[in-house]
Amino acid sequence: MLFEEMKRHLILSENLKRSQSRKKKKNSLDMYREESMEIRRIEEDVRTGEFINEEFTDYGEECGVDLNYEEFCFMAEDNGAIAGIITGRAYYNEVHIGDLIVGKAYRGTGVGSRLVAAVEDAYKGKGYEKIALTTFGFQAPDFYKKLGYELEFVREDENAKLSKYFFLKRIM
Numbered sequence: 001m002l003f004e005e006m007k008r009h010l011i012l013s014e015n016l017k018r019s020q021s022r023k024k025k026k027n028s029l030d031m032y033r034e035e036s037m038e039i040r041r042i043e044e045d046v047r048t049g050e051f052i053n054e055e056f057t058d059y060g061e062e063c064g065v066d067l068n069y070e071e072f073c074f075m076a077e078d079n080g081a082i083a084g085i086i087t088g089r090a091y092y093n094e095v096h097i098g099d100l101i102v103g104k105a106y107r108g109t110g111v112g113s114r115l116v117a118a119v120e121d122a123y124k125g126k127g128y129e130k131i132a133l134t135t136f137g138f139q140a141p142d143f144y145k146k147l148g149y150e151l152e153f154v155r156e157d158e159n160a161k162l163s164k165y166f167f168l169k170r171i172m
Helices: 002-036 046-062 111-123 141-146
Strands: 070-078 081-091 094-102 130-136 150-155 164-170
Touching: 070 111, 081 111, 094 111, 111 130, 130 141, 141 164
Parallel strands: 094 130
Antiparallel strands: 070 081, 081 094, 130 164, 150 164
C-alpha cells in the first residue's frame, strides 16, 4: 500500500514538472512573440496562401474533419455583357455564398435566382449539407426568403438598412 502511494506521488510529481515545463516554454514563447513579432496589413500572395491552406487543412485533419474546400464563381452573361456574378466557398459540410451581384439592368429578371440555383445544383448531393449566407437589410432579405432560405437570426443595427440577416438552406 505504501509502495502504491509513493508510486502515485511520483507520477503526480512528474506530471506537475512536465506541466510547469510546458508553461515555462509557452511563457518564454509568448515573451518572444511580444518582443519581436510585427503585425502589418498585407496583400495576399502565394506564400500567405500556402500558409493559410496548409494550416487550415492540417488543423481540420488534427480535429478529424475533412476540409472539402473549394472556391466558386458563377457568371450570368448576356451577349458578352455580365448580367450577374455569385461567388463563395465550400468547406467542411457547408457552402457559403459570399457575394451575389446582379447588374442594374438585370435586376428583377430572374438572374439572381438562376445564379443561386446554379450554386445549389452544383453542391447538392456532394457531401455538403447546407448553404449559408448573410445579407444586409437594404440588400435582399426578402429575396432569399422567397428562395426558401430560413432566417437564422438578425443582428440589429441602429440603421435598419445595416441590420445583418443570417440565412441557411439545407441541400442534402
